[in-house]
Amino acid sequence: MKSISTESRRLPGGGRIEILYLDQPATRNSMTLEMGLSLNQTLHKLAGEMETPRALIITGNNGVFSSGGDFHLLRSFAEKEPEENREYMGSFYRLFLAVRDMPFPVLAAVNGHAVGASLALALACDFRYLVADARYALNFVRLGIHPGMGSSFLVKEVAGLAQAQELLFTGRYFSGEEALRRGLCHGLFPAHSILEDTFAVAAEIARGAPLAIRDLKRGLYRSQTLEEALDHEAQSQADHFASQDFRRALTALEEKKEPQFEGD
Numbered sequence: 001m002k003s004i005s006t007e008s009r010r011l012p013g014g015g016r017i018e019i020l021y022l023d024q025p026a027t028r029n030s031m032t033l034e035m036g037l038s039l040n041q042t043l044h045k046l047a048g049e050m051e052t053p054r055a056l057i058i059t060g061n062n063g064v065f066s067s068g069g070d071f072h073l074l075r076s077f078a079e080k081e082p083e084e085n086r087e088y089m090g091s092f093y094r095l096f097l098a099v100r101d102m103p104f105p106v107l108a109a110v111n112g113h114a115v116g117a118s119l120a121l122a123l124a125c126d127f128r129y130l131v132a133d134a135r136y137a138l139n140f141v142r143l144g145i146h147p148g149m150g151s152s153f154l155v156k157e158v159a160g161l162a163q164a165q166e167l168l169f170t171g172r173y174f175s176g177e178e179a180l181r182r183g184l185c186h187g188l189f190p191a192h193s194i195l196e197d198t199f200a201v202a203a204e205i206a207r208g209a210p211l212a213i214r215d216l217k218r219g220l221y222r223s224q225t226l227e228e229a230l231d232h233e234a235q236s237q238a239d240h241f242a243s244q245d246f247r248r249a250l251t252a253l254e255e256k257k258e259p260q261f262e263g264d
Contacts, residue, residue, distance in 0.1 A: 001020075001022070001187070002023055003023060003024045003034045003035035003039075004020060004021060004022060004023050004035060004039055004087065005020075005021045005023045005061065005122070006018060006019065006020050006021065006041065006042060007019040007021070007137065008053075008122075009025060009098055009199070011203060013206075013207070013258075014260055014261075014262065015051070015054040015205065015210075015261075016051075016053050016054065017053055017056070017057065017199065017202050017206060018046060018053040018055075018056045018057070018171065019056075019057045019059065019062065019131045019195070020039065020042060020056060020057070020058050020059075020084060020094065021034065021059060021061040021201075021228065021239045022039075022058070022059070022060045022061065022065065022066050022106055022118075023060075023061040024061040025061070026119075027067065027070060027071075027255050028062070028064050028066070028067040028201075029060050029061070029062065029063075029064055029066040029067060029118075030067045030068065030069065030070035030073075030115050031068060031069055031070055031096065031118060031121070032073060033073065033092065033095075034258075036092055036096050037095060038094065039096060039098075040065075040095040040096070040098050041117055042100050043056075043099065043102055044098070046102070046104075047101075047102055047103055047104075048218060051263065052103055052104055052210070052263075054104060054202070054206035054213075055104055055105045055106070055107060055202040055203075055205050055206055056099075056102065056104060056105070056106045056107070056212060057106075057107045057108075057195070057198055057199060057202055058099070058106060058108050058109070058110055058121070059108070059109035059110070059111050059195055059198070060109070060110075060111050060112060061179070062091075063111075063112065064111070064112040064116055064147065065110045065112045065113065065114045065118060065134075066085075066114065066115075066117075066118030066121070067113070067115060067118065068114070068115040068116035068117050068118045069116050069117045071102045074143070080101050083136070087163050089148060091104060092131075093148065093149050093150060096117075096121050096149065096198075097121075097122070097124050097149070097150055098219065099121070099124050099125055100124055100221060102217075103125045103214040104210070104214065104217075105123070105202070105205050105215070105217060106125045106126050107125060107126065107127040107128075107129070107146050107197035107198050107201060107202050107215060108121070108122035108125040108129065109194045109195050109197075110122050110127055110128065110130045110131065110134070110136075110185075110190075110194075111131060111191055112131060112134050112191065112196065113134050113135045114130075114134070114136050114146075115135075115136065115137045115138075115139055116137065116138060116139055116140060116143075116149070117148060117149040117151075119137070119138055119150045119151070120138070120147075120148070120149035120151040122156055122175070122185075123150075123151065123154040123155065123158055123184070124149075124150060124154055126130065126200030126217065127186050127199050128184070128185040128186055129174035129185060129186060129187050129188070129189050129194060129197065129201070130179050130180070130184075130187075130188055130189075131176050131186045131189065131190070131191045131194060132174065132175065132176045132189065132190075133175060133177075134175070134176050134181055134191070135165075135173050136173065136174055136175070136176065137167070137171060137172060137174065138151050138155065138168055138171060138174040138227065138264045139171040139172075139173070140169050140171060140255075141168070141169065141170075141171045142171040147168050150166070152167065152168060155167060157181040158183065158184060158239055159182055159184050160167075160183070163182050163183065163184070176188050178210060180217050181195055181197050184199075190233065196233065207258070208261070209240070209243070209245040209249070209259075209261040209263075210245075210261060210263035211239070211240055211243055211245060211263060211264075212236070212240055212245075215232075215236040215239070215240070216236075218247070219232040219233065219236065228258070243264060244262065244264045245259075245261045245262065245263065247260070248260065249261075
């Protein structure tokens with residue numbers, strides 16, 4: 001059964017943006033092992049290409065984003081030993097959270113309700129855009145389990161400890177408008193245009209030099225102190241000064257033109 005589908009769009013100035021659709025209509029795009037394997041395989045295929053995409057957008061097909069953890073999968077855990085579940089869950093999370101390791105920005109166009117693991121997936125993306133009146137929740141404790149899919153780390157990283165405490169301990173539902181106020185997303189778009197609006201953001205990002213954006217993403221998540229950030233910046237800039245894209249930027253500045261980067 002198909003669990004994801006993809007679309008590639010070329011950009012006028014060169015390069016492309018990929019769109020990955022969660023696409024499992026029978027379960028409202030619930031997060032199954034099959035979906036995780038397909039998503040992970042697609043991510044690594046894109047990351048290994050000679051010309052990687054300038055950005056990737058993850059969204060839902062069939063008018064929804066994702067209903068979160070698959071019910072049948074959740075039910076199966078009650079019949080297994082804790083050690084088997086521990087090993088399974090660690091591997092399962094990493095299939096989806098590979099978005100963090102991609103050498104290009106990943107944007108989540110959350111085009112409808114997102115609950116539990118599916119909202120955590122969006123939080124793991126570099127950019128998140130939600131729908132104002134959709135419903136969102138990190139409702140793990142209301143299912144009798146500890147928060148998963150990295151949510152106990154991701155909410156704190158994105159919005160701070162106070163937000164993590166309130167949303168994870170209560171597990172309550174909130175709207176896109178509240179998510180924006182709490183700092184959980186970058187903006188709100190209408191459901192009917194969220195993909196195209198998010199694509200416009202991705203296209204703006206794609207105007208930057210791919211090498212610089214790749215190293216920026218790596219440094220933002222790995223640097224823990226100012227000194228570590230300075231070391232990363234110095235090494236990255238030293239590498240980029242030797243690139244053809246830097247020379248293109250200098251020429252474009254002199255000619256008062258928009259630089260057209262090629263990723264070399």
